Amino acid sequence: MNRRLWLQTHVALAGALAFPALLHxxxxxxxxxxxxxxxxGPLDAIARLLAEKARDALGNVIVENRPGAGGNLGADHVAKSAPDGHTIVMGAVATHAINxxxxxxxxxxxxxxxxxxxxVARVPNVLVxxxxxxxxxxxNSVQQLIAYARANPxxxxxxxxxxGSAGHLAGEMFKKQAGISMVHIPYAGGAPAQMGLLSGQVDLNFDNLATASANIRAGKLKALAVTTPQRSSAMPELPxxxxxGLPGFAVxxxxxxFAPAKTPQAVIERLNQAFVAVLNAPDVKARFASFLAEPSPTTPQQFGEFVKAELAKYEQVVKLSGARIE
Structure with a gap:
């Protein structure tokens, strides 16, 4: 009887001790x-994929869309959120380097x-x-394009x-580095710009590779090169x-x-480890390939240095373009 009472007491005590942790x-x-x-869009689809795959390590991860002002509204919401690791943002070249x-x-x-x-990822643009x-x-090549443009300014x-779009800024950077003159024709969005190219209204675009790939393969567009520092695994034949001919060109x-500033380093490291593990998973890499995106996991420090370099680069590019949104 005493042994039964002893067991009942310890079982009850163990449950009482475990309850607060379970409740938490x-x-x-x-x-x-x-x-x-x-x-x-592709960014939204990839965010949802990461949220799904990170749940085993991080618990419930919910994607919330907060569009507006070219991404500025959603980024600002996170910047002003509590630095506890419970609110993070999928920032981009626009929100953190161009805008x-x-x-x-x-x-x-x-x-x-x-x-x-x-x-998280880098998606190549392509000169078409x-x-x-x-x-x-x-x-048929970047060199021939530059030679023609120099002979026919x-x-x-x-x-x-x-x-101010990525295609506009890539074009201005290309013009500057190649020392050529081309006329910029802005459209109201990427889809109309691609239609303008396919119909012959414009001669060339710096388009997203995922968007342009079907028309490249169909022979409607002539691809000359990708704008990334390395070749794309989706089209490795493209230089x-x-x-x-333009060393250092990278767009x-x-x-x-990103998390809000002042988030504890231990929390940042936990988030980094969880998402890097997801990005390295073979099935996730395969899903990224469908978007022609290259998984690019880094340490927090490496990513921070990368963002600083991109911000400095685009200061010059945006000023060169003359684009401004009031």
Whole structure:
């Protein structure tokens, strides 16, 4: 009888001690992963994939879309959130490198107001010509394009999704480094810009590789080079612009995870380890390949240095473009 009472007492005590921990686990709030763009795009799809795959390590991760002002509204929401690791953002080249120079006022500092977690992915852009234009002008390489443009200043034009878009900035950087003159034709978005290229309204674009790939393979567009520092595994036959005569040329679409500034380092390291493990998983790499995205996990320190370098680079590029949003 005494032994039974002893067992009952210890079982009850163990349950009492475990209950607060269980209650804490059940009441621990989920991690909110803010996507500062509308649902449906590649960045949103990848954020949802990461949220799903990170749940074993981090618990419930919920994606919340907060679009507006080119990504500034969602990024600012996270910058002003509690630095406890429960609110993070999928930032991008726009929110953390381009917008601070493009917009007359950005409500956050891209460096001081965030704690980098990891770079997530880089998506190559590609220099493409209308296939008929390329054949007519006998342009089959970046070198031939530059030679034609130098011999015919102002004769070529290029389209983009609008002033200050990635395609516009890539075109201005290309013009400067190549020492050529081309006319910029801004469209109201990437889809109209691609239609303008396919119809021959413009000669060339710096387009997203995932968007342009189907038309490249169909022979409607002539791809000359990718804009990333390395060749794309999706189209390894395409050289980079850097290896085609413009050393150091590098423009791509990237995105990565940030927490609010002053988030404890231990929390940042835990988030980094969880998301890096997800990014290295074979099934996740395969899903990224469907978006022609390159998984690019880093340490928090590496990502922080990368963002600083990108911010400095785009200061010059945006000023060169003359683009400004009030």
């Amino acid at each position: 686990a059940q009441s621990d709030p989920p991690i909110k992963l803010v996507v500062p763009y509308p649902p449906g 601070p120079w493009l917009y007359a006022r950005v409500p956050y500092d891209p460096i001081r107001d965030f704690a980098p977690i990891t770079l 010509l209308n296939a008929e234009t390329a054949a007519r002008l006998n342009i 102002g004769r070529l034009n290029y389209g983009s999704g609008g002033n 980079t612009i850097a290896e085609s 791509d679409t990237w995105f990565g995870l």
